[in-house]
Structures are given as C-alpha cells and as structure tokens.
Amino acid sequence: MDGPRRTKSWSIHGRTEITSLYEISDRIGSGAYADVYRGRRRSDGLDVALKEVHDRQSASREIEALQVLRGSRNVVDLVDYFSNGGGDDDDGDAAVLVLEFLITDLASVIRDAKEGGDGRLGIRVGEAKAWMVQILRGVEECHRCSVVHRDLKPSNLLISADGVLKLADFGQAIMLQVPTFIPMDDENPQGHADENVSHIPEQPLVQDDPQEKPTCEADYLQEIDGLKAKYPMETTSLQDGDTSCLATCSTSDVEDVAFKSSYYFEPEEGGLNEHESYPGCSKLPDYGKIFFEKVENPLGLESRMPNRSRPEIQLVKKLVCYDPMGRASAEELLEDAYFIEEPLPVPLNELRVPPKSSGNDEISPGYGGFGSDSEFDEFGGVDVVTTEKGFSIQFL
Numbered sequence: 001m002d003g004p005r006r007t008k009s010w011s012i013h014g015r016t017e018i019t020s021l022y023e024i025s026d027r028i029g030s031g032a033y034a035d036v037y038r039g040r041r042r043s044d045g046l047d048v049a050l051k052e053v054h055d056r057q058s059a060s061r062e063i064e065a066l067q068v069l070r071g072s073r074n075v076v077d078l079v080d081y082f083s084n085g086g087g088d089d090d091d092g093d094a095a096v097l098v099l100e101f102l103i104t105d106l107a108s109v110i111r112d113a114k115e116g117g118d119g120r121l122g123i124r125v126g127e128a129k130a131w132m133v134q135i136l137r138g139v140e141e142c143h144r145c146s147v148v149h150r151d152l153k154p155s156n157l158l159i160s161a162d163g164v165l166k167l168a169d170f171g172q173a174i175m176l177q178v179p180t181f182i183p184m185d186d187e188n189p190q191g192h193a194d195e196n197v198s199h200i201p202e203q204p205l206v207q208d209d210p211q212e213k214p215t216c217e218a219d220y221l222q223e224i225d226g227l228k229a230k231y232p233m234e235t236t237s238l239q240d241g242d243t244s245c246l247a248t249c250s251t252s253d254v255e256d257v258a259f260k261s262s263y264y265f266e267p268e269e270g271g272l273n274e275h276e277s278y279p280g281c282s283k284l285p286d287y288g289k290i291f292f293e294k295v296e297n298p299l300g301l302e303s304r305m306p307n308r309s310r311p312e313i314q315l316v317k318k319l320v321c322y323d324p325m326g327r328a329s330a331e332e333l334l335e336d337a338y339f340i341e342e343p344l345p346v347p348l349n350e351l352r353v354p355p356k357s358s359g360n361d362e363i364s365p366g367y368g369g370f371g372s373d374s375e376f377d378e379f380g381g382v383d384v385v386t387t388e389k390g391f392s393i394q395f396l
C-alpha cells in the first residue's frame with residue numbers, strides 16, 4: 001500500500017526548525033512558485049508571512065535580492081529564511097522565507113476604487129501620486145542596490161495598515177553586480193538562518209566584473225554574447241517573468257540579463273526609422289522577434305489621456321520611451337514636476353487601505369491577459385498574435 005501523499009502544505013507544517021520558532025496559521029496566498037502562510041514569531045508575537053517557495057532559482061533570487069535590500073523602507077522586509085534541503089518541491093523541503101506581514105496590496109486598492117468601496121469611486125489624484133511616489137522610491141532603492149525586480153505589478157506591491165507600500169515578490173529579480181551580503185545573524189542573534197543556509201545559487205546571478213562597462217558597439221555585443229553564454233536560455237512556461245518581459249517588450253526570461261529591451265518596428269521606406277525612435281535598436285540581440293502592427297495616423301498620448309495635466313502626460317511619455325537612454329530613471333521621476341504640482345501627494349494616513357480582496361490578477365496573466373491586471377483598461381484591449389518571427393502586439 002502506498003504511503004500517505006505528501007502535499008505542498010505538509011512540508012512547512014512538518015518542519016520543526018520552522019514550527020519551533022513560528023506559529024503557522026492559514027494559507028493567505030499562492031502564486032506561480034509559492035504558497036504563503038500567515039504566521040507569528042513565538043518569541044515576540046511578530047506577525048509574519050511564511051513564503052514556501054517551490055523553485056530553487058526563484059528562492060535564491062528572492063533571498064539574495066532581499067538581503068541586499070534590507071532596511072529599504074519601500075521593500076518588504078526579509079525577517080529570516082530557511083533554505084531548502086537540497087531537494088525540489090516534491091521532496092517537501094522547499095525554501096521558506098519569513099517576511100514581514102502586510103495586510104493588503106495595490107491590486108486590492110485599485111479593485112476597491114473601481115467598485116466604489118468606502119462610498120467613493122476612483123482614486124484621487126493626490127492618492128495616486130502618493131502610491132506612485134512610494135513605488136518609485138522602492139524601485140529607486142532596488143536600482144541603487146543593482147537589483148532589477150522584473151515583475152512589478154499591483155498584486156506584488158504590498159501595503160501595510162498605515163499605508164506604506166512595499167515592493168514584494170523578488171523571485172524574478174536579478175542582480176547586476178556582486179552584492180554585499182549582510183549576514184542574517186547581524187540582526188538575528190539566534191543565528192538559525194545561518195545554520196540552515198545551504199543556499200548557493202545554482203548559477204551565478206551576477207556579472208563577473210561590474211566595473212567593466214562596454215565602451216563601444218563591439219564591446220557591447222561581446223558583453224551580450226558573454227551574458228548569453230553565462231545564462232543559458234531557460235525554457236519556461238508563461239510565468240510572471242515572461243509577462244513582465246512582455247511589458248518591457250523582450251521575449252525571454254533570462255536573455256535580458258543586463259541590457260535586453262527589444263522592439264521591432266518595421267520602418268517604412270523613407271519614413272520613421274530606428275534613428276528617430278531608438279537609435280541602435282537593430283543591433284540588439286532580439287531585434288526582429290517582436291513587432292507591432294503599424295498604427296495608421298497615430299493620435300498621440302494627449303488624445304488617449306484627455307483632461308490630464310501636461311506634467312502628467314509628460315511623465316507617462318518619460319516612462320514609455322523606447323530608447324532606454326531617453327527613458328527616465330526612478331530617481332529622476334521622483335524629482336518630476338508632476339509630484340510638486342497641485343494636488344500634492346496626500347500624507348500616508350489619508351490613503352485608503354482596503355482589506356485584501358482576491359481578484360483575477362492574483363495569478364499572473366499570460367500574454368493574452370493584460371486587461372485584468374491593471375489600468376490597461378483605459379488604453380483598450382491588446383491583441384497578441386504569434387507570428388513566424390515571434391509575436392505581434394496590437395493595441396486595440
């Protein structure tokens with residue numbers, strides 16, 4: 001007779017090194033790679049979320065990134081972690097991250113605003129700005145530490161009861177240079193994270209020499225080849241990373257390690273060409289894999305965003321700029337005129353923080369699923385068609 005079937009939830013409840021320190025209660029979420037449980041630290045009653053990650057690479061990426069980002073106000077705090085014991089998910093000893101517990105997320109805020117929770121429809125401009133500033137601060141903190149999140153979406157932006165927004169879910173994150181590790185036991189005298197750590201990324205997630213920047217096109221292409229060799233192409237199903245990559249218009253998860261961002265815009269004879277919108281884009285490794293349907297008589301953002309202020313439209317333009325050299329950084333955007341014009345960002349205690357609600361954006365959408373995840377609705381639907389070269393995206 002077969003023994004009892006081991007389920008995913010069995011593993012965390014059966015691990016005494018975890019249950020001796022944390023009381024584990026309900027499962028509060030699950031995603032492509034993880035099950036998340038609510039918990040309480042036995043020593044002091046701290047509310048935590050225990051994230052059991054069923055994928056080694058995702059776990060090591062998240063642990064590395066969160067260690068580097070410890071102390072960042074707008075990034076979820078990694079309280080502790082337990083490495084996996086060498087097996088994969090089915091061995092029942094997945095890595096478990098102990099995170100500060102956050103009660104809701106931005107997807108719930110948006111959903112609540114659409115449904116008119118609290119008797120008010122929509123998000124006031126001052127509230128939207130306050131959320132945006134916090135997102136930008138979180139992104140700026142990541143980039144300052146050379147962490148690229150690659151999976152930003154409303155359900156990965158968690159929010160505390162007092163309105164502090166924190167970037168979470170770093171399972172797709174990459175490090176662009178060697179991180180300075182802060183040993184967990186600096187702030188954790190019990191030292192159990194250290195004892196349990198067998199965490200060594202299967203593949204290095206960092207570049208060998210962060211100082212060496214490509215100086216010319218040949219160096220740049222050589223660097224891309226080197227990175228490709230170092231991070232072989234993964235064959236993954238359509239998970240979050242792919243979706244995020246789609247949002248930045250790249251086609252694979254791993255190839256975009258440092259520089260990837262490709263667009264294919266079929267130039268017209270004598271018309272708009274790559275020197276106008278994205279100089280050098282044809283030299284990028286994935287050039288030609290994605291193309292957009294030609295837009296006849298483009299109307300411009302102004303017509304799609306009626307009744308918006310000029311700084312607001314300018315801000316969006318800075319965000320959607322094709323050329324990464326022309327695209328604004330989070331640091332620059334934090335200084336943007338939009339955030340100092342009236343109405344100003346509201347103080348955190350004026351933000352509406354509705355309870356977490358479940359919606360269809362909890363599971364990452366596939367390529368066809370843009371419409372449910374955010375305010376893409378405002379821009380109409382998206383039609384994605386597989387083609388011989390890759391796929392084409394048509395904004396309807």
Ligand SMILES: Nc1ncnc2c1ncn2[C@@H]1O[C@H](COP(=O)(O)OP(=O)(O)OP(=O)(O)O)[C@@H](O)[C@H]1O
Binds near residue numbers: 029035100156168
């Ligand atoms: N620190 C936390 N506090 C409260 N809830 C959390 C926390 N971390 C995660 N969750 C909940 O668990 C869900 C899944 O977590 P997370 O997004 O990190 O997992 P994932 O498997 O990487 O998900 P995805 O499919 O989005 O990649 C989240 O949407 C959230 O509802």
